[in-house]
Amino acid sequence: MEDLADLEKKINSELTTKINETKISHNQIYLKIDHEDLLDVVTFLKTNSETKFRQLIDITAVDYPEKTQRFKMVYLFLSHKFNQRIILSFFLNENEHVTSLTKIFPAANWMEREVFDMYGIKFKNHPDLRRILTDYNFEGFPLRKDFPLTGHTEVRYNEDKKKVVYEPVKLEQNYRNFDYESPWEGTKYIKEQTKKDNDKKN
Numbered sequence: 001m002e003d004l005a006d007l008e009k010k011i012n013s014e015l016t017t018k019i020n021e022t023k024i025s026h027n028q029i030y031l032k033i034d035h036e037d038l039l040d041v042v043t044f045l046k047t048n049s050e051t052k053f054r055q056l057i058d059i060t061a062v063d064y065p066e067k068t069q070r071f072k073m074v075y076l077f078l079s080h081k082f083n084q085r086i087i088l089s090f091f092l093n094e095n096e097h098v099t100s101l102t103k104i105f106p107a108a109n110w111m112e113r114e115v116f117d118m119y120g121i122k123f124k125n126h127p128d129l130r131r132i133l134t135d136y137n138f139e140g141f142p143l144r145k146d147f148p149l150t151g152h153t154e155v156r157y158n159e160d161k162k163k164v165v166y167e168p169v170k171l172e173q174n175y176r177n178f179d180y181e182s183p184w185e186g187t188k189y190i191k192e193q194t195k196k197d198n199d200k201k202n
Contacts, residue, residue, distance in 0.1 A: 004029060010050055015041060028085045035090045038099050045077060051076035053086055059111040061119045064147045070094045070137055100126040118143040
């Protein structure tokens with residue numbers, strides 16, 4: 001189906017109770033659903049002759065730590081035949097599991113592992129759910145908003161032990177008072193010293 005408005009009506013008419021909200025924006029359709037309906041909605045989008053969204057482009061998440069339903073899952077699909085995109089999303093609680101799409105889209109395997117690694121979101125029926133970007137002993141989930149910017153541990157090669165070791169992060173004293181100002185404007189202590197030098201000249 002080449003017309004976006006017609007496609008939106010088709011999806012709403014076929015999946016009446018499974019679609020919470022639809023809208024067309026930036027020449028794409030945005031669908032909001034409940035996470036329990038993920039498999040049914042995705043199966044319809046892929047197999048129906050008038051939709052044919054047969055490529056999974058990406059799976060990602062957004063963290064809202066202040067909300068009861070902390071995570072927003074986002075799925076991007078492409079229909080090559082109609083040259084259209086759909087963005088599917090839903091919210092879930094921190095301890096809820098998402099159904100894996102690996103049986104429908106094998107490419108979801110690594111994408112779901114990445115979401116698990118970065119956000120700690122678990123997927124039901126995933127064939128091999130383990131970290132993919134960080135190390136096996138890594139602590140925490142780096143893309144959660146409450147993850148410290150410095151991390152929990154640091155990795156270095158220990159010459160005495162002749163192996164890589166993990167140690168708690170230790171900030172050097174000169175990094176503790178970093179002022180985060182633009183390097184083009186100069187740091188505070190340089191500005192203060194420049195001002196003193198100018199005052200002496202005058």
